[in-house]
Structure formats: structure tokens, C-alpha cells
Amino acid sequence: MSNPFSNHFFSYPRKEVHMRKKISLLGATGSIGRQTIDIIHSNPEKFELESFSAGMNINKVREIASVHQPRVVSVMRREDAQSLKTEFPSIQFVHGDEGLLEVAAHTNSDVLVNAVIGSVGLTPTMEAIRVGKTIAIANKETLVAAGDIVMAEARKHNVPILPVDSEHSALFQALNGENVKRVNRLILTASGGSFRELTREDLTRVTVEQALAHPNWSMGNKLTIDSATMMNKGLEVIEAHHLFDMPYDKIDVLLHKESIIHSMVEFEDTSVMAQLGSPDMRVPIQYALTYPDRIQMQNAKPLRLEEIGQLHFEKMDFVRFKALALAYSAGKEGGTMPTAMNAANEIAVGLFLKGTIPFIRIEEMIERIMDAHQTIAHPDLQTILETDSLTRKMVYAMVELII
Ligand SMILES: NC(=O)C1=CN([C@@H]2O[C@H](COP(=O)(O)OP(=O)(O)OC[C@H]3O[C@@H](n4cnc5c(N)ncnc54)[C@H](OP(=O)(O)O)[C@@H]3O)[C@@H](O)[C@H]2O)C=CC1
Ligand SMILES: CC(=O)[C@@H](O)[C@H](O)COP(=O)(O)O
């Protein structure tokens, strides 16, 4: 980059958002998806839902479709698409992987909000970048599985990748207008998740229900488990590496149980810029949609530090939170290793949620997959997709052997 103050994130002119943005939304029925719909619904003069995708929650699809009347909707199964078409004849219904591509890239939207869960978000994101859509990315697995390729494609097509994840939105805001060359380190805060007070011995006895009780955030099940294992922070370290082009030795994690400071940037002169707020994902979602402007938040939960009183910080313990150590190691290795780690995590978390494996086995399985994985350096998209698919099969085969 010739001008260090203007990478492709920060080169936008400072102006108010007057245009009514058309939005495509992957994962509309999920936690981020619903909050995105909430923002669109609260600001009809600013945003319009052009197209959306969902998986199996057809009742929620009906609800969103009847209120927003989008042009195109994708669902997972063909039979759902067919029956929805009879209920909403003016909407085009598509399905499956092709449907995700159609919603993400082939409708008349300005912005793709990628809020689907898992690396299934990768191919539609690549396609949306190729046709020049701005990407608001919540779906961290896409960047973990293929960050080098996604960011290179975004640079090639001059497409902004705007962070939605709360920590990355915080870093993005703290870096706004700064010289990224003067950064000492990025400091990602971590709540510690549902089991932050437990020892590793305690973790052998925890239940799915306990794991799903996050202390600060209401999120989808997979992410809530990732937060409890601390793999979420590992995925976020890799996400930050790609989004901000930052080496791993300049990305730290700090335990901060209140989730009020969403992350920080320390500069060479020792100044630290932090972004604070009540835990409310609508704030980073809306910021990604209005950037570089800001608009009022409906039903806001303003931060009142005098009511909170104290904020707490602790050094990260990489022995206790082994999944974070695995993620740093996968990120530093690069190539297909983060792809394999991510795929192993997705399957292992799914197995834990179904009650097939105990909580502590999640990280054990990831470690075994990483030990066995032969990293391919500088993979292309096809190699990434093959690694993802092969790793999933390997995890299932491993489970057959253990149970
Ligand atoms: N929730 C949060 O607060 C935050 C989330 N994120 C990230 O955002 C992403 C979404 O998270 P979250 O909203 O919690 O997830 P949810 O589980 O709540 O929602 C997932 C969405 O993806 C859909 N979906 C699931 N599998 C498929 C599939 N195979 N094909 C098509 N659609 C599918 C679901 O459809 P359906 O329900 O209809 O089956 C649903 O709409 C994740 O990457 C997460 O890490 C990042 C920061 C915060
Ligand atoms: C809200 C959000 O961004 C989540 O990804 C969050 O980071 C989970 O919190 P912890 O992983 O810190 O528990």
C-alpha cells in the first residue's frame, strides 16, 4: 500500500449516507440475521432487504418474506422452496448451495451481509466479491478457512470487507484514520465464555445446557460453544490477522469478563484506543451498514459506566484454554492448516451439541486432526474446499473409532 493512511478499509470519504442501500443477507433466520433484519426494519428510509437466505426455519422465512417482500429467497431444501412459492408467488425461491450463490451475488444488492454459520459461507462470499458487492462479514469461518484468498480477491476487485464481529468492529473503529504501520499490537478481549470459572478437570463433567449459557451474549449455539472452548477467540485471532493484515505476534488476547471493552489497539507511542459499549450486536452490524457514517440506534442500550462500576482484566492462560493455543499455531502455520482446524471444530461442536461426544473431546479432536494434517502452502480455492470436505469426513471416521 503506497499510502499507509489509506488501505482499502479507510479510504472512504467522510460523508453522510443518503442512498437507500439494498441488502442481501445470508443466514437471515439466525442470531445476527434477525438483528440485521431488525436494523433494516427500523430504518426503512436507509435500507431495503433485496434477498435473503435461511436454512430450515421456514416459519421465520415466512415472517421475514411477508414483511419485507424481497425479490429472492433461498432455503436449504427444494421442497420448502416449492411450497413457499405457492404462498408468495411474487418472490423467486431458490435452494441449496446454488441458492446461496444466487442471494449473495446475483441479485441487485449493494451490500452482502454474510451471517450464515460455518465455511458454507465461503463460496458465496467469493462470488459476491467477484461481482463487486461490499461485504459486511459476520461469518468468521469464511476468513479462517480461506482468509488469504478472500482478502486477495477483495483487493483485486476493490471491494471493502467490513467487519461485523464485535471485536473486529472495535479494532476497525480504533484504527479509523490511523497509520496501521504504527500499531504495536491488537488486543482482542475475551469474556471467557460459560466455563471461565471452571478448571480443566471440571470441564470433563459439563453439559450441553451449561455450555449454552453464555454470561454476556445471546448468540447461535455453535458460536456459544466456540466461546466456551475459547476456539471463538482463536478464530477471531485468525480473522483479525486477515482483516487488518497484522502478524500473529502483534495480536494478543486479554480476558475481560464484562464484554464492555470490545477490543483495543496499542500504538507505538503506547496510546491505546478502545471501543466500548453495552454488549449489543446491533451496534457493529449497523456500523458496517452505515460506515463511514453513523445513525441513531433504535431501542439503544447506552453504556453507563457508573452503573457497572468496575471492569476486570486477566492474562490469558493458554494451558487452561488450549483451543486458543491450537488456533494460534494453525494461524501461524497458514496454508490449509486453519481450514482443517476450522472444519474439525465445526464437526466436533456439532457432535457435542448432539450429545455424541463430551465437551473436552472437542479440542482433543481438533488437535488430533491438526497433528495428522499435511499442510498445503498457498492453496487455491479448490484445494481449500477439498481440505474442508476431507477433514469433515476424517472427524466422522475418528468418532466411529472412539465411540
Ligand atoms: N451471534 C452473534 O452474536 C455473533 C455471530 N458471529 C458470527 O456470525 C455467524 C452467524 O452466527 P449466528 O447468527 O450466531 O448463527 P445462528 O446459528 O444463529 O444462525 C445461522 C444461520 O445460518 C443458517 N444456516 C445454518 N446452516 C446452513 C447451511 N448449511 N446452509 C445455509 N444456511 C445455513 C441458519 O438457518 P436456519 O436457522 O433457518 O436453519 C441461520 O439462518 C457465525 O459465523 C458467527 O461466528 C460473529 C459475532 C457475533
Ligand atoms: C458477540 C461476539 O462478537 C462474539 O463473537 C463474542 O466475541 C463472544 O464472546 P467471547 O468469545 O469473548 O465469549
Ligand SMILES: [Mn+2]
Ligand atoms: Mn466476536
